[in-house]
Amino acid sequence: MGLTGIQIFKLLPKTNCKECGSPTCLAFAMALAGGKAELDKCPYVSDEAKATLSEASAPPIRGVVIGTGDKAKKVGEELVFYRHEKTFLNPTAIACLVTDAMDDAEVDAKIDNLNNVQFERVGLTLEADLLAVRCVSGDAGKFEALVKKALGATEKGLIIMADDFAALEAGAKAASGKGALLYAATADNCDQVAALAKETGASVVAKGASIEEVADFTGKIVSGGVKDIVIDAGARDIKSMFYNDNQIRRAALKAKNRDLGFPTIDLVCDMTDDPYKEAMLASLAIAKYGAIVVMSDIDKERMLPLFVQRLNIYTDPQRPMVMDEGIYEINKPGPDSPVIITTNFALTYFIVAAEIEASRVPTWLLIMDVEGMSVLTAWSAGKFVADAMAPFVVKSGIRDKINHNKIIIPGYVAQISGEFQEELGSDWEVVIGTREASDIPAFLKAL
Amino acid sequence: MAFSALTEKYSGKMGTLTFGSGDQAITVGGQAAMPFCTFDGEIPNKPIVAMEVYDVVDPEWPAAVVDPFKDVINDPIAWAKKNIDEYGAKAICLQLASTDPNGENKSADYAAELVSKMIEAISVPLVVWGSGNVEKDAEVLSKICEVNEGKNLLIGPAVEENYKKIAAACLGYGHNVVSQSPIDVNMAKQMNILISNLGLPMDKIIMEPSTGALGYGVEYSYSVMERISLAALAQNDEKMQCPITNDLGKECWKAREVKLTEEEEPAFGPDLEKRGVLWEAITGFDMLLAGSNLLIMRNPKAVKLVEECIDELLA
Ligand code: B12
Ligand code: SF4
Numbered sequence: 001m002g003l004t005g006i007q008i009f010k011l012l013p014k015t016n017c018k019e020c021g022s023p024t025c026l027a028f029a030m031a032l033a034g035g036k037a038e039l040d041k042c043p044y045v046s047d048e049a050k051a052t053l054s055e056a057s058a059p060p061i062r063g064v065v066i067g068t069g070d071k072a073k074k075v076g077e078e079l080v081f082y083r084h085e086k087t088f089l090n091p092t093a094i095a096c097l098v099t100d101a102m103d104d105a106e107v108d109a110k111i112d113n114l115n116n117v118q119f120e121r122v123g124l125t126l127e128a129d130l131l132a133v134r135c136v137s138g139d140a141g142k143f144e145a146l147v148k149k150a151l152g153a154t155e156k157g158l159i160i161m162a163d164d165f166a167a168l169e170a171g172a173k174a175a176s177g178k179g180a181l182l183y184a185a186t187a188d189n190c191d192q193v194a195a196l197a198k199e200t201g202a203s204v205v206a207k208g209a210s211i212e213e214v215a216d217f218t219g220k221i222v223s224g225g226v227k228d229i230v231i232d233a234g235a236r237d238i239k240s241m242f243y244n245d246n247q248i249r250r251a252a253l254k255a256k257n258r259d260l261g262f263p264t265i266d267l268v269c270d271m272t273d274d275p276y277k278e279a280m281l282a283s284l285a286i287a288k289y290g291a292i293v294v295m296s297d298i299d300k301e302r303m304l305p306l307f308v309q310r311l312n313i314y315t316d317p318q319r320p321m322v323m324d325e326g327i328y329e330i331n332k333p334g335p336d337s338p339v340i341i342t343t344n345f346a347l348t349y350f351i352v353a354a355e356i357e358a359s360r361v362p363t364w365l366l367i368m369d370v371e372g373m374s375v376l377t378a379w380s381a382g383k384f385v386a387d388a389m390a391p392f393v394v395k396s397g398i399r400d401k402i403n404h405n406k407i408i409i410p411g412y413v414a415q416i417s418g419e420f421q422e423e424l425g426s427d428w429e430v431v432i433g434t435r436e437a438s439d440i441p442a443f444l445k446a447l
Numbered sequence: 448m449a450f451s452a453l454t455e456k457y458s459g460k461m462g463t464l465t466f467g468s469g470d471q472a473i474t475v476g477g478q479a480a481m482p483f484c485t486f487d488g489e490i491p492n493k494p495i496v497a498m499e500v501y502d503v504v505d506p507e508w509p510a511a512v513v514d515p516f517k518d519v520i521n522d523p524i525a526w527a528k529k530n531i532d533e534y535g536a537k538a539i540c541l542q543l544a545s546t547d548p549n550g551e552n553k554s555a556d557y558a559a560e561l562v563s564k565m566i567e568a569i570s571v572p573l574v575v576w577g578s579g580n581v582e583k584d585a586e587v588l589s590k591i592c593e594v595n596e597g598k599n600l601l602i603g604p605a606v607e608e609n610y611k612k613i614a615a616a617c618l619g620y621g622h623n624v625v626s627q628s629p630i631d632v633n634m635a636k637q638m639n640i641l642i643s644n645l646g647l648p649m650d651k652i653i654m655e656p657s658t659g660a661l662g663y664g665v666e667y668s669y670s671v672m673e674r675i676s677l678a679a680l681a682q683n684d685e686k687m688q689c690p691i692t693n694d695l696g697k698e699c700w701k702a703r704e705v706k707l708t709e710e711e712e713p714a715f716g717p718d719l720e721k722r723g724v725l726w727e728a729i730t731g732f733d734m735l736l737a738g739s740n741l742l743i744m745r746n747p748k749a750v751k752l753v754e755e756c757i758d759e760l761l762a
Contacts, residue, residue, distance in 0.1 A: 082677070084670040119714055121662075215450040238759045242483055250453040257448045276725065280752055283729045287669075287736045300716030304704055305661055305725045309733065312666040347664050354663070354703045358507060438579075438701075442549055 003056045005030040011049035012042065019043060061252045062262050063090070064203050064228045066130060066292075067157020068179045073129040075230070075291040076263035081249065087316040092286045094306065095130035095159055095294045097269045100137045100146045107146070111153045113298040119307060122321045122346045126307035128156075128298045132183075132269075133171065135162035144170040151175060159183055159265075159294070160202075169196055176200040181230060181292075183207065183265075190217045194224030203228030205265055210234055211247055215259040229262045230292060236271050238281060245289040263291030275299075279306060286310045320372035321346035327398055328353065333362040335403040338447055340433065341366040341389065342410055343378050351437045359441035364401065368392050375410045386416050390423035399427075411435035455480070455487045459683030461676070461740070463492065464653050464690050466538075466601040466623050467572025473538060475653075475740040476690030481676060482736050483760040494735055494757055496742045496750050497538035497574050499696045500526040502553075502561060503545040509706050511723040515747050523561065524568045531571055534747040540574035541565055542697070546587045547578035555590035562591050566598055574601040574743065576625075576694065585609040589616035596620040603627060604655055604694070607638065614642045617651065625692060627655040630667045632674045636686050643686075652689045653741065660698035661730045668693070669737040676738035693734040696745035699727040720748075728752040 009029035020041040022028035031037035032053075039045060039053055063077035073093045080086045096114040098107045111131065118127040133150050135143035143162060150158060151174070158175055161183040162168040172182055177200070184207035185193035197204045204226050208214035211233045218229055231248060235241035244264065251260040268281035278295060279302045285293040286309055295302075315321055323344045330353060342352050344367045356363045368389060370378035378384035393407065406429045409417060414432045421430045434443045460479035465472050475495055479488035500523045504513075515534075519525035523541060530536035541562065545553040562575055575591055577584030588602050589612050603625020605613040610626065617624040626642055628634040635654050642652055656671045678687040699705065705723040707715055715722060727749040731742045735757065744750050 082670070082673050083666070084674055211450045215448070238756060239762060242760060243486065246484065247450075247452055247486075251450055254453055255448075255451075257450065259448045260450060276721070276728070276748070276752055277755070279725050280728060280732060280756055283732055284736070284756070287733060300714065301718045301721040302725060304715055304722060305729045308662040308704070309665070309729055312661065313669070313733075315666060317666070317670050347659070347667075350663055354701065357703050358701065358706065436579075439549055 003033065003053070005033040008032050008053065011045070011052060013044045015044065017044070060256060060261050061249070062227065062229065064181075064230055064263055066093070066159070066179055066181045066203065067155075068177075069155060071129075071155045071157065072179060073157055078249070078263075078289070078291075079253070081253070083313060084317050087318075088314045090291070091310050091314040092290055093129040093292045094282070094298070094303075094310075095132045095292060096128060096298045097132045097134060097294050097296055098146070098150065099134040100139070100142050107149070108153075110297055111150065114156060115154055117298050117300050117303050119304060121308065121311065122323060124311070126303075126311060128303065130157045130159055130181075130292065132159040132161055132294045135164065135167040135171065138164055138167065140164070140167040140170040143167045144174050147171040147174040151178065157181070159205075159292075165189060165192060168193070172196050172200045172202055175202070179203070181205060184232060185217070185221055187213060187217050190220050191224055194221045194226045198225045203230065205230045205232050206262070207232040208234055211244060211251070211260065215251075215257070218259045218262065231260065231262050231264045232267065233264070235266065238271070238284065241266055241268075241271070241281065241290075242284060242288060245285070249289045264289065265292040265294065266290040267294050269294050269296040275302060278302075282306055283309055287313055322369075322372035323349045323367050325367055325369035325392075327396055327401070328365040328367055330356045330365055331360055331362040333364045333401075335401065337362040337364055337402070338406065338408060338444060339364045339366060339398055339402060340408045341368060341393065343368060343370045343373060343375055343384055345370070345372045345374050345378070348374050352440065355437045355440040356444065359444045361441075361444040361447075363444065364398060366393065366396055366398060366407075375412050379413050379416070384413060386419035386423045389416075389420060393424065393428075405429050406431050408433045452486065455484070457488060457680035457683075459680050459685075459688065460488070461679050461690055462650050462688040464601075464623055464650055464740075466574070466599055468597075468599045471570055471572060472599070473572045478740075479680070481680065482738055485761065490761060492740070493761055494740050494742065495537050496731070496744050496754055497540040498530040498534065498536035498747070498750060499540045499542055499743055499745045500530065501542045501544050502558075503551055505544075507706075508700065509719055509723060511705075511720040512700055512745060524565055527565060527569050530747070531569060534750065536571060536750070538572045538574060538741075539565070539569055540576055540743045542576045543587060544578055546583055547580055548583050549580070550578070552583075555587040558587045559590045559594035562595055562600070566595060566600075572601070573598075574603075574625075574741075576603060576743070579604070581606060581608045585612040588613045592616035592620040592622050595622075599623065601625065601653065603653075605638075605642065607634075607641075610638065610642055611645065614645050614647050618645060618647045623651045623653065625655050626652050626689070627657060630657045630659070630664065630671055632671055632678070635671070635675060636678075636684070639686050639689055649685070649689055653692045654689050655692050655694055658693040658695045658698055658734065660695060660702055661726055661733070662702060662704060663698060665730055665733055669733055672734070672737035672739065690740035691738055692741040692743065693731075693739045694743045695730050695734060696727065696743055699723075699730050700745060702726060724749045724752070732756055
């Protein structure tokens with residue numbers, strides 16, 4: 001909330017009736033300023049005060065939701081420049097472009113990729129988010145048909161793109177009520193496009209040749225009744241894209257510039273024909289403040305690195321990514337395959353699993369829940385220690401899958417081997433592994 | 448509310464480091480702004496990519512790594528020349544994998560001689576990287592320093608357990624050192640302090656924050672580097688003003704996402720080259736965006752993509 005306790009206090013009834021649960025209006029104001037109370041708790045606050053307070057508490061960058069239902073995607077609402085300050089909140093939406101100049105087969109193939117290219121990682125499904133449908137024919141009827149087709153072919157949100165207003169209108173009406181994003185309102189037609197967006201329940205891209213130009217008319221769109229705006233400040237090369245996304249975020253967060261307090265869209269599909277270069281531009285958008293990035297295709301080989309990058313950049317730096325506790329099978333293990341134990345810190349898991357995989361030695365990997373800490377951190381915290389590990393190993397049921405009694409522990413916790421052996425009893429033999437995961441292949445092969 | 452550009456002025460700036468000698472020397476660092484924010488302050492030296500060559504190659508390397516160097520892969524010097532002549536390498540990083548005691552365990556003398564030959568043969572600055580074995584690196588790298596006195600090489604990695612020997616050799620024989628620390632801002636600073644206490648000036652130290660590839664800890668490297676950069680610029684913390692390097696080629700190319708074929712993992716798609724090149728290029732780009740001054744990379748196409756982005760962003 002942008003106001004101080006005293007500023008808020010001035011807007012309250014000052015009757016100290018206590019109905020809000022606070023002893024005085026001032027106490028309530030202080031709690032509000034600290035984010036510890038909700039304004040609704042005071043039944044007597046005036047509508048005018050409500051408006052002022054909600055205006056002041058609106059996020060500096062508006063959150064915009066595109067699409068409806070399960071696949072609806074929210075962008076914006078970011079609060080910081082660096083991910084160590086506070087987690088980045090709404091991961092960059094990745095959109096796939098189709099146009100009415102493409103033949104059916106091409107459109108189908110792209111939509112198919114958008115719907116189906118996905119990867120599982122740390123229990124999450126990584127996938128693209130939006131379909132951008134662009135009119136290049138200038139033919140409103142043709143474009144409307146493509147939008148209708150798109151609506152039937154994907155549940156993901158649509159970006160409806162047409163320079164010609166008649167085409168935009170036909171497309172927007174076809175997708176009425178679907179939470180589409182209309183591209184675009186310009187300085188010349190923003191009143192008209194805002195009215196169309198309001199009528200069809202859509203959000204709007206404000207497009208100009210520069211940040212200055214866009215800042216000039218976003219206010220008009222808001223006055224037209226549409227608050228959900230996304231900005232395209234005209235960048236069509238990497239340097240201006242970097243500049244625009246950076247400066248628009250600064251304007252919103254530092255200068256509290258309401259005219260620029262919106263997420264941005266980067267049309268990297270229009271910046272290059274080279275798929276590799278396009279991926280680099282998309283990776284820039286993901287790292288440096290692009291909220292939506294429109295790409296020419298959602299192919300597996302480019303999306304794998306981009307989705308993983310996005311996952312990495314947008315994770316909470318304070319809270320590690322974790323794996324589920326359990327038995328992981330690597331390289332199709334059998335009863336005589338070795339058993340390795342490590343922690344459920346996703347990074348530890350990925351590194352260890354990758355090395356085991358590379359060794360091609362069939363192996364059982366036991367992942368123990370230690371609240372996502374690395375081997376040594378978990379050991380120091382008293383979580384990856386003998387008396388916790390032994391019951392886990394027994395409970396895991398691994399013993400039923402093997403015909404031997406060896407369990408390999410990370411070399412960094414060699415010091416627990418004696419105690420671990422004792423806790424497990426003579427049923428088991430504890431083997432000390434290497435310290436670094438990179439030495440695991442040689443170690444496994446030599447077993 | 449109209450728009451007016453906002454700029455950040457910092458009280459500090461990153462130090463520089465120069466490696467190589469004569470007119471082929473390269474200077475990195477010196478920026479007074481966060482990465483590519485030329486609108487905030489001067490970025491006098493472009494980040495550089497040093498292209499890797501190995502003195503022994505893992506037979507498991509995927510084709511996308513091997514193919515560009517097929518003809519020279521068993522000859523690090525020919526490989527370095529190919530990187531320079533054909534792929535435009537601005538610097539070379541010799542990875543001394545063969546000295547690893549868990550591998551071929553080649554001697555310090557062998558390594559020192561190879562480095563001498565390499566210096567003779569190439570026209571760009573040289574980075575020399577040990578196998579990562581703490582004890583062996585101390586022996587091998589200090590020998591290399593001695594035998595190649597005055598060549599102003601960049602030598603590493605020096606870590607908490609072996610920095611004394613390596614940094615002292617760099618000081619004694621006129622080289623620069625890579626100060627490696629485990630993804631931690633305070634430990635990075637601590638290492639710089641320890642090394643400079645030995646007498647090596649700050650402009651002969653470059654930091655390596657233990658780079659993680661995409662999917663393997665890139666986010667930790669990224670945030671540590673942003674925090675180091677901000678400490679150097681905004682807080683003017685002199686002990687954080689060494690430029691940053693990232694040894695990322697080897698991290699990227701061992702990722703399962705790069706190695707697995709479509710048969711092994713259908714979700715990943717058939718084009719291994721595209722996957723691998725982008726895995727490395729995007730990791731490299733992330734490191735640049737977080738403050739790297741010197742990337743160590745492997746695949747020529749990935750290098751070219753990254754260099755193009757550097758050139759265009761700093762144009
Ligand atoms: C980041 C970090 C943290 C983060 C936690 C991040 C996390 N999710 O775990 C935070 C800040 C929370 C933290 C806290 C603490 N930490 Co801490 N932390 C680190 C740091 C810098 C990196 C850890 C990391 O991410 N490693 C990467 C992962 C992938 O490594 P890994 O799990 O060990 O896996 C590797 C190997 O073990 C091997 N491997 C893994 N499994 C297996 C299995 C087999 C069979 C084999 C063969 C190999 C193998 O493969 C991996 C790659 O090689 C280390 C320093 C370091 N050098 O490790 C200190 C470190 C682990 N922390 C340490 C300590 C003491 C702590 C604290 C107690 C207090 C403190 N000083 O901060 C607390 C404890 C937490 C608590 N709640 O009580 C010490 C431990 C000292 C010791 N020798 O035991 C370390 C070593 C730092 C130090 N030098 O003082 N820490
Ligand atoms: S309910 Fe409203 S008027 Fe009553 S004490 Fe709380 S803030 Fe004051």
